[in-house]
Structures are given as C-alpha cells and as structure tokens.
Amino acid sequence: MPPVHVCPIRQVLETLDSEILQGKQRALRLTFIALLAGGHVLLEDLPGLGKTTLALALSSVLGLSFGRIQCTSDLLPSDITGLSVYERDSGRFRFIKGPIFNNILLADEVNRAMPKTQSAMLEAMEERRVTVEGTTYPLPDPFLVIATQNPVEQIGTFPLPESQLDRFLLVTGVGYPPEQLEKEIIRSGGIHDRIRDLKPLVSSEDLLTARQSVREVQLGDKLVDYIFSLVAATRQHPYLISGLSTRGALNLAAAARAAAYLDDRDFVIPEDVQLVAVPVGAHRLAPRPEHETLAKTEVMQSIVDSLPVPRA
Amino acid sequence: MIAIRTLLDGFTYAACLFGVLPLYAYLELPAQVAFPAAMVTGLVCDRRQRYLCGRITATLLSVFVFAFYGLRLNLTHVVEPAVNFLVLLLAIRLITEKQPRNYLQIFVLAIFALAGSSLLTLSPLFFPVLVLLVVSATLGLIFLTFHASDPQLCLPTGSLRPLFTVSLMLPVGSLLLMMVFFGILPRTQYPLWNFLNPGPSAKSGFSEHVRPGVFARNAASRALVFRVESELLGLEDLYWRGIVLNVVEGGSWRRRTPPEQEGLRLSGGRPLTQIIYPEARTDGFLFTLDPTEQVGGAWVRSSADLVHVQRTSRKHRVSYQSVARLGASRIAQRADHDFYLQLPPSISQRLRDTAAALVTPSDSAADKIARTEAFFRRQQLVYATSDLPGPERPLEEFLFDKKRGYCEFFASSFALLLRLEGVPARLVGGYHGGSRNELAGYYSITEDMAHVWVEALVDNVWRRIDPSHLAVNANSASLVGRGSAPDWHRRLLDAADYYWTRVVISYDLAKQLELAKGAGFTLRGVSAVSSMFRLAGALLVVVAGLLVVIWLQRRLTVSVEKRLVQNFLRLIEVRFGMKNVPSNLGLKTLADQTGDARCKEFAAIYSAAIYRDRVLQPSERARLQRLLRSLRKF
Incomplete structure (x- = not known):
C-alpha cells in the first residue's frame, strides 16, 4: 500500500467537493489534476454553470492570488501582461503587472479575445514568464490559468487554433448540477457570497510539496505501454487526420500521475489514465473534414474503450 | 434472424x-x-x-x-x-x-x-x-x-x-x-x-433334419448366416459343412451321435486358414469349409464326422478360426458300415426295386454310385423350388412322377438309393456357394444358399457327391448363381456391415488381451518385430516427453501474476454474474463494481505490485491466493 500521509491538497479537494462546490466533482477534480500537474484548464460550457465560481473557490481555499480577465475583442495583450508607465517623479518607466501575474488566472470567454491577445496569453502560459520591452518577468509559481469559453456562441468569436488548444492540459465541461442539488441551489441561493469569506486551507508551499510528490508518482512500464498504445491508436484512427502529439502523451502521463496522487496512490493504474484520457486528449484530436461534426470527446472515449487495459 | x-x-x-x-x-x-x-x-x-x-x-x-x-x-x-x-x-x-x-x-x-x-x-x-x-x-x-x-x-x-x-x-x-x-x-x-426369445418365423435355410415334401414351396430368404474371411475359391470348393444327418426315421433324415469308435483322418490337401464371423444363431453349429478338421478354441466340440458344435456353456459369440484342408481325402477309421446302411421299415417297394435293378451285389461301391448317377440323369430330374412333390411319398413322386425338387429331394433320394444298394451313405447339411465381396475379401453366405449333399463311403473314404448337379437344369438352376456377386452398392453395404460385425459386435477385450499376450510370446524370438516394438515404444516416450515439456513450458511461461489475475477474473465472472468482463475495464473499477471487500483488496494488492513493475512478494501472493480461495467458497 502507498505511504499513508494525510495530504492537505486532498483534504481541500474533499472539503470543496463535499461542502462548497457540490455537483462539480469531475470538473473540480480535473482542475486539481491540472493544478498539480502544472497545466492549465479550459472549461468549455454554457454560461451560468459555475465556471467562475469554481475558479474563485479554488483560489480562496488555496490561499492563492487570483486575477480575472473578461476577454473581449478589444482586449489588448498589455491588458493581460501589464504595461510600463512613465513615472514623472523618478523619470523612469515602471512596469505595472497585469492580471497574469496571479497564481490563478481566470480568463473568461477566452475565445472572444483577438488572436493576438490570445496568443500573448497562451505564450505566457507556456513559458511561465512575460517579456515586456526587453525585460523578462517570471510568473508566480504555482500558476494556473482557468480559461472558459462558450461552445455555443459563434458570432464575434475567434476559436482557439489547435496549436493553442494544445497548451491547455485539459479541457472539460462543468455540466448541470444534479436535480436535487439544483433545487437546493434555487432554494437557498448561490454560494457566491460565501466564497469570498472562504479561509485559505493550505499554503502555496503545501501545493508545491504536493506537486513534487506528484512528480514522484511511479508510472510503470505497463502504463507507459498503455499510454503509448492509446496515443498510437489516436494516430491510426480512421476518422482523424492527426492524433495525440508527444506533448499530448506527456500531458497524459502527468495528468495520470496527478490523478493517482489525488486517489492516494504513489503509482499510476490504468483507471487514472482512463480518467484523464478524454479531457487531456480529446481537444488535441484533428478529425478529417468529413467527420468534422463528430464530437471529439466521443471519438477519444471510443478509443479508450477499445483498448484493453494491461492486467498482468 | x-x-x-x-x-x-x-x-x-x-x-x-x-x-x-x-x-x-x-x-x-x-x-x-x-x-x-x-x-x-x-x-x-x-x-x-x-x-x-x-x-x-x-x-x-x-x-x-x-x-x-x-x-x-x-x-x-x-x-x-x-x-x-x-x-x-x-x-x-x-x-x-x-x-x-x-x-x-x-x-x-x-x-x-x-x-x-x-x-x-x-x-x-x-x-x-x-x-x-x-x-x-x-x-x-x-x-x-x-x-x-x-x-x-x-x-x-x-x-x-x-x-x-x-x-x-x-x-x-x-x-x-x-x-x-x-x-x-x-x-x-x-x-x-431377439437372442433370448427367437422369433417364431420359420427359417427356410439350414435345418437340423431333412424332410423333403413337407413344404410345397421352398422360399428362401437372403438373410445372412455367416461371413468368411478367405481367399478366392472356386464354386466347386465352396461347400460349407454344418451338420451330418446319418439316420433315416420315417420320411426324414436326422442326426444321431456317430458310433463312438468311429474316427476320421484327413489326408493330403492344401491347408487353408479362414476366419468366420457367424450371425447370431441358437443351434450352435459352426460352419466350416468342407473338410475342416479343427476349429480354434476349447469351446468347440468336434465329432468324428467333422461336425463342430459350440459348447452350450459358451455365452459369447465370437468369430472363430478354422483350418480347412482343401481337396483332402476323408479317410474313415473304424467306420460302422451297418450304422450308415440303416433303412426305415416304411421304405417303398418301388424304391427297393429300383435299387435292386440298378446294381448287382458284386459291383464295387464306385460302380454302384456311377450307376445311380446315371439313373438320376436318365430320369431327367429338374432342380426346382416350386410345384414340389407332396408329403405322402415324396421321393417316389420326385424320382418317377413330378421329377422336380430341390437339393433335399436329390440328396435324400440319392442317399437312400445308395443305402438300398449297400453303399454306406449319409447326408451333409450346410451351405453351398457364397457371394464374394472383393472390397473386403470375404464370402458372405445367406440362407438361400442352404444345401444338402451326400457323402458315400467308397474304399474307406468318404466321398462327397452332390446329386443336385445331376439335374437337367443344373447349369442354369439357382445352384449356378451361388457365388455370383451382387450389385456394387449391395456389396458396399454388406462390407460396412461386415466391418461393423468385425470391429464392434465381435469386439472382445478379453480376446484382444489374449491375442496381445499370445502375440507377445510368439514374437519374442523375432528380432525385427521386437526392434519395431522398441522403436514404437521409444517414439511413444519421445512424444509423451514432448507433451510434458510443452505443458511445463506453458506452466512456467504463464507467470504467477497472470494465473492469479486469470483466476480472479474467472471468479468474478462466476460469483458476480459479470459475463464477459470487457477488456478495457481496469481491475480497480471491476472490484468497485462487485462491491466486494475481498475483490477490492485483491485489486489493490495486485495493482500495487504489477503497476509498479515488480513481482508479487511471497506474502502478497499468499494473501491473494487466500482471497481467491475465500472468493471461491463465496
């Protein structure tokens, strides 16, 4: 059995799950996975399902700084990264950090921003630093971007190209809460106000320790084979032009490690891979033009279902 | 659908x-x-x-x-x-x-x-x-x-x-x-x-007594009597001896045990080994090619007139082997002439006169036979199976009036005349002919081939005389047809039946063992055969060894882990009714679906080893096996 040490991150997840953010288990868990694996999350769902609430709650309980950008078509890259302003007193340019210099950045409706702005943000996400006017500023650690986009709205949007989508560790929806829960929410009102009063439950050091532990989670040869066969299957799938890249496979492994860690294990089992395969893999698939209408998540799920798990 | x-x-x-x-x-x-x-x-x-x-x-x-x-x-x-x-x-x-x-x-x-x-x-x-x-x-x-x-x-x-x-x-x-x-x-x-309670239907083939004239019509069935594994023989040799009828009582010939001192020796002739597969019979007579001195097995009683009878104590019917002496002379020893000259008192005057007119007492036996044969030819007798002489005085009617009859008429009248003339004679009942099945190399003898012929003692030798061949239509009558082959499909069916009898019905483990044992003794001296046996034995050992190696290899190459997980999956299928566990289902998911604590523990211990790329420790293996046992008991 794995060493039993009570990890504060797991406790936070449980607290959030059972007390605050009911009905968002899957999205919450995946967000935690992204956080632990050092990736970013794209929440793809209709407005009003609690994407923002999720991000807010997360930042509050983790005791992390939180920044938010509401993306619009006139949003400029400097609105995200920050800009240098001339200080008359000192006679020098002073760099004013943009919202990206927070531990958790919520980029709402990321597909409404111009490609140039999107590109600047995504570059920062990947590089974890911002270079403005020749000066490079490192972004804080931990750093998590939770971007949201509305999959239904098409007018006035700039859909993220595949190469940009690839930078998100995982893409997931939130989904409607269960009936009973939704009735309860209607009855007692949202939790928006409560979230502001949430006390941090862990420090950022705890988070960094946890991240270190995640990296130490063992990925056995059988699981490497399994992940490889999964990736290979996406590359050979008749409906797809291209499957998962090597970065996709790396992300899959990292996410699976985080999933194992959250499940209190120091080794990955096939179920971890299966859990993260669709959120990590689906958005990286490029279907053939004649299969454009197919849901990528379903294609990915069918690939996962068709592969036998290593059992011995 | x-x-x-x-x-x-x-x-x-x-x-x-x-x-x-x-x-x-x-x-x-x-x-x-x-x-x-x-x-x-x-x-x-x-x-x-x-x-x-x-x-x-x-x-x-x-x-x-x-x-x-x-x-x-x-x-x-x-x-x-x-x-x-x-x-x-x-x-x-x-x-x-x-x-x-x-x-x-x-x-x-x-x-x-x-x-x-x-x-x-x-x-x-x-x-x-x-x-x-x-x-x-x-x-x-x-x-x-x-x-x-x-x-x-x-x-x-x-x-x-x-x-x-x-x-x-x-x-x-x-x-x-x-x-x-x-x-x-x-x-x-x-x-x-059918064996214990034979059917009441009368058989019109071979019988234990000959009484011509009883039936106005002789309709023979084609029911099989026996088959003989034998080389090809001429029709003149195909006389299958069953019974010897030596006394005449009233109008019929019967068998009485021959006089005790009597003996018979075969001289010359070509030995011919045959295996005979009889159909089920109840009378116990064993048919052999005439003349056969000995029939294999202690369960056969043979008498001096070459009649072989199955001992009644013998419950099994098996095939039997006989060694015939083709063309041998049957030399009589201490034959009781009076016994073979007995006549019934009721014999008619006309027959006596005929016999007396044919020969003089001084003639030799061979002459007497030749004259009687000449008389038969003169009478222009017809071999027939219908419109036969009646039961009152069948022989006179046959010889002088109707002049029609089948083998029983020919043989019994011929033998009777011989006895009247003073030549010791007896009737031999059996079969004549046989359809050759070239496919399997055997003769099958059917009821319609039943036949009676005469044996006369000439110069102390029992000579076979077949008076039926003296009929005017002997060459065209049904006698000639005996031995002709039936259609190919009939032969094919018959061959199938023959093999069935040979392999299945007369299969006898005791006999097979006996044969094998006997073969072992006789083969001991033959080095070629014994080396062949050694080779076969060595081959057998090699094959068995290979099989063991393959089995061991399978057992060794399939790891403990693999076997454990296979057993686990099988038990889950059986115990929790999960038919065809999908191959994409992980062990943990599977265990969670069963809701059984033992399954969950198994999955946890097993996964911890397998997915960490290490083999199971002995303690873990023991624990897993205990869990499986407990699952097996449910």
Whole structure:
C-alpha cells in the first residue's frame, strides 16, 4: 500500500467537493489534476454553470492570488501582461503587472479575445514568464490559468487554433448540477457570497510539496505501454487526420500521475489514465473534414474503450 | 434472424427420427403409421402454433396406449409392447403443445427408443444413428435452455456459428468418451431380446433334419448366416459343412451321435486358414469349409464326422478360426458300415426295386454310385423350388412322377438309393456357394444358399457327391448363381456391415488381451518385430516427453501474476454474474463494481505490485491466493 500521509491538497479537494462546490466533482477534480500537474484548464460550457465560481473557490481555499480577465475583442495583450508607465517623479518607466501575474488566472470567454491577445496569453502560459520591452518577468509559481469559453456562441468569436488548444492540459465541461442539488441551489441561493469569506486551507508551499510528490508518482512500464498504445491508436484512427502529439502523451502521463496522487496512490493504474484520457486528449484530436461534426470527446472515449487495459 | 424455437424444433424432430429409425421395422402397424403421421402433424402444428390435441386428451390417449400395451405384456413378450408404447407416447408428445419439460420428455423418449432398438437388433445402422441422436439431442438441449429463458428469442444468423461451434464440443466430447467406454465396458454380441426369445418365423435355410415334401414351396430368404474371411475359391470348393444327418426315421433324415469308435483322418490337401464371423444363431453349429478338421478354441466340440458344435456353456459369440484342408481325402477309421446302411421299415417297394435293378451285389461301391448317377440323369430330374412333390411319398413322386425338387429331394433320394444298394451313405447339411465381396475379401453366405449333399463311403473314404448337379437344369438352376456377386452398392453395404460385425459386435477385450499376450510370446524370438516394438515404444516416450515439456513450458511461461489475475477474473465472472468482463475495464473499477471487500483488496494488492513493475512478494501472493480461495467458497 502507498505511504499513508494525510495530504492537505486532498483534504481541500474533499472539503470543496463535499461542502462548497457540490455537483462539480469531475470538473473540480480535473482542475486539481491540472493544478498539480502544472497545466492549465479550459472549461468549455454554457454560461451560468459555475465556471467562475469554481475558479474563485479554488483560489480562496488555496490561499492563492487570483486575477480575472473578461476577454473581449478589444482586449489588448498589455491588458493581460501589464504595461510600463512613465513615472514623472523618478523619470523612469515602471512596469505595472497585469492580471497574469496571479497564481490563478481566470480568463473568461477566452475565445472572444483577438488572436493576438490570445496568443500573448497562451505564450505566457507556456513559458511561465512575460517579456515586456526587453525585460523578462517570471510568473508566480504555482500558476494556473482557468480559461472558459462558450461552445455555443459563434458570432464575434475567434476559436482557439489547435496549436493553442494544445497548451491547455485539459479541457472539460462543468455540466448541470444534479436535480436535487439544483433545487437546493434555487432554494437557498448561490454560494457566491460565501466564497469570498472562504479561509485559505493550505499554503502555496503545501501545493508545491504536493506537486513534487506528484512528480514522484511511479508510472510503470505497463502504463507507459498503455499510454503509448492509446496515443498510437489516436494516430491510426480512421476518422482523424492527426492524433495525440508527444506533448499530448506527456500531458497524459502527468495528468495520470496527478490523478493517482489525488486517489492516494504513489503509482499510476490504468483507471487514472482512463480518467484523464478524454479531457487531456480529446481537444488535441484533428478529425478529417468529413467527420468534422463528430464530437471529439466521443471519438477519444471510443478509443479508450477499445483498448484493453494491461492486467498482468 | 433465426428464431431459437425453429432450431429447437428442428433438433427435436431430428432426435425423434434418429431415435425411432432403427426400431421402425420392429414396430407394429399402429406405431408404424402413427409415428410418421405424428411427425408431419407436429411440424404443421408447430408452424401454426395450433395443436390438435389438448393436454387432457393427450394424457387420456397415453393412458389408453399404456393400458393396451400393458395388458399385452408378459414374460415372453416384454420388449415389443414396451417399444411400441414408447413410440406411440412419443407420437402423442409430438402433436401436443410443447413446454420446455415436454421437449425434455421427447428427448428422453427418443433415446429410450434407440436403446430399445438395441435389444432387438445390432445392425450397423445403430452407430451413425446414435451419433446423430447424441448431436441433435445435445444441441436441442442447449437451444432448450435459450428457449426456456425466452421463448421468443431470435438470434442473428452470424451469431449462430460460434454458438454451434461451442455447442458441438459437447457431443464431440461425449462421443470421445463413448469410445473410451467402448473399450472397457462389457457388451452383448447378440441383440439381447431377439437372442433370448427367437422369433417364431420359420427359417427356410439350414435345418437340423431333412424332410423333403413337407413344404410345397421352398422360399428362401437372403438373410445372412455367416461371413468368411478367405481367399478366392472356386464354386466347386465352396461347400460349407454344418451338420451330418446319418439316420433315416420315417420320411426324414436326422442326426444321431456317430458310433463312438468311429474316427476320421484327413489326408493330403492344401491347408487353408479362414476366419468366420457367424450371425447370431441358437443351434450352435459352426460352419466350416468342407473338410475342416479343427476349429480354434476349447469351446468347440468336434465329432468324428467333422461336425463342430459350440459348447452350450459358451455365452459369447465370437468369430472363430478354422483350418480347412482343401481337396483332402476323408479317410474313415473304424467306420460302422451297418450304422450308415440303416433303412426305415416304411421304405417303398418301388424304391427297393429300383435299387435292386440298378446294381448287382458284386459291383464295387464306385460302380454302384456311377450307376445311380446315371439313373438320376436318365430320369431327367429338374432342380426346382416350386410345384414340389407332396408329403405322402415324396421321393417316389420326385424320382418317377413330378421329377422336380430341390437339393433335399436329390440328396435324400440319392442317399437312400445308395443305402438300398449297400453303399454306406449319409447326408451333409450346410451351405453351398457364397457371394464374394472383393472390397473386403470375404464370402458372405445367406440362407438361400442352404444345401444338402451326400457323402458315400467308397474304399474307406468318404466321398462327397452332390446329386443336385445331376439335374437337367443344373447349369442354369439357382445352384449356378451361388457365388455370383451382387450389385456394387449391395456389396458396399454388406462390407460396412461386415466391418461393423468385425470391429464392434465381435469386439472382445478379453480376446484382444489374449491375442496381445499370445502375440507377445510368439514374437519374442523375432528380432525385427521386437526392434519395431522398441522403436514404437521409444517414439511413444519421445512424444509423451514432448507433451510434458510443452505443458511445463506453458506452466512456467504463464507467470504467477497472470494465473492469479486469470483466476480472479474467472471468479468474478462466476460469483458476480459479470459475463464477459470487457477488456478495457481496469481491475480497480471491476472490484468497485462487485462491491466486494475481498475483490477490492485483491485489486489493490495486485495493482500495487504489477503497476509498479515488480513481482508479487511471497506474502502478497499468499494473501491473494487466500482471497481467491475465500472468493471461491463465496
């Protein structure tokens, strides 16, 4: 059995799950996975399902700084990264950090921003630093971007190209809460106000320790084979032009490690891979033009279902 | 899509057909008519789903049939009423609506019917029919389980193939098992019932006494009497000796034990070994090619006149080996001339006069025979099997009036004349001829080849005389036809029957062992053969060794972990009814789905080792095995 040490991150997840953010288990868990694996999350769902609430709650309980950008078509890259302003007193340019210099950045409706702005943000996400006017500023650690986009709205949007989508560790929806829960929410009102009063439950050091532990989670040869066969299957799938890249496979492994860690294990089992395969893999698939209408998540799920798990 | 019901019905009717087929000829008319009618009616009823006969009517009918045949049951008459009752019951079942249990009844009745047939006949038809019945009943039972769970079930045609493949393994397995049992189980070599209670029908072939004139017409059947594995022989040699009739009483010739001091020695001739496969007989006479001195086995009693009889204590019927001496002279030793010259007092004056007119007492025996043969030729006798002389004075009528008759007339009148002339003579009963089956190299001898000829003592040698050949139509009469081959398909069927008899019916484990033992003793000195045995033995050892190696390799290459997880998956399938666990399901998910703490523990321990790329520790392995055991017990 794995060493039993009570990890504060797991406790936070449980607290959030059972007390605050009911009905968002899957999205919450995946967000935690992204956080632990050092990736970013794209929440793809209709407005009003609690994407923002999720991000807010997360930042509050983790005791992390939180920044938010509401993306619009006139949003400029400097609105995200920050800009240098001339200080008359000192006679020098002073760099004013943009919202990206927070531990958790919520980029709402990321597909409404111009490609140039999107590109600047995504570059920062990947590089974890911002270079403005020749000066490079490192972004804080931990750093998590939770971007949201509305999959239904098409007018006035700039859909993220595949190469940009690839930078998100995982893409997931939130989904409607269960009936009973939704009735309860209607009855007692949202939790928006409560979230502001949430006390941090862990420090950022705890988070960094946890991240270190995640990296130490063992990925056995059988699981490497399994992940490889999964990736290979996406590359050979008749409906797809291209499957998962090597970065996709790396992300899959990292996410699976985080999933194992959250499940209190120091080794990955096939179920971890299966859990993260669709959120990590689906958005990286490029279907053939004649299969454009197919849901990528379903294609990915069918690939996962068709592969036998290593059992011995 | 094919309805399971259609398949089930198909196999059910097939099972009925195969069950009753070998029995059909032995059924009485009501059953013979009712069964096919019920098959057709049942098929129509099943198709329309409307049945002629309600459950109550069917029960009443069954009770009536039971009462009818039950009343006819007695000690000498058990099997026939029973099989007729079975078949009628089956017929009633076929025309009523069929619940799953009724299908079961039908299968059981069909199997009983086939079993019943083996009490009446041991024909080679039994084997193919048995195989077909086993296959159809097993497949029917498998489809019945589908039908019982959902009577409306339909299966796509594509899925039938694997289903049939898997289902066929059952009958194939049971047939293989049957082969094993065949080797070791005791068996009967006679159809039990027909053997214990021979039918009342009169046989018109070989008989233990000759009484010409009793029947106005001799209609011989083509029933098989025996087969002989032998080299090709001429028709003139094909005399199969069965019995010697040495006394005349009234109008008939009978057998009496020959005088004690009498002996017989064969001299010269070519030895000829033959294996004879007799059909079931009750009289115990063993037929051999004339002349045969000895028949193998201590269970045979041979007398001085070369008559071989099976000892009554011998229960088995087996094939027997005989060594004939083709063309040998039968030299009589201490023959009692008076015994072979006895005449009945009732012999007619006309015959006495004829005999007296033919010869003078001073003539030699050979002369006397030649004169009698000449007399037969002069009489222009006709070999015939119809319009025969009557029973009052058959021989005179045969010789002087009608001048028609078959071998019994020829032989008995000839022998009688010889005795009147003072030549010791006797009749020999048996068979003459034989149809050669070149396919398998044997002769089959049928009842219609029954024959009687004469042996006369000439210069102390018993000479065979066949007076039937003195008939004017001897060359065209049925005697010539004996030995001609029947059509090829008949020969083929006969050969199949021959092999059936040889391999299955007369199979005798004790005899096989005896043979093997005997062979061991005689082969000891032959180095070529023994080296061949050694080679075969070495080969056997090598093959067995290879098999062991393959088995070991399998066992060793399949890791402990693999075996454990295979057992685990199988147990989950059995215990938690999870049919066909999908291959994409992880062990943890699987264990969580069962909700069983032991399964969860198994999955946890097992995964912790396997997915960490290490082998199971002994303690873990022991724990896993304990968990599996506990799961097995549930």
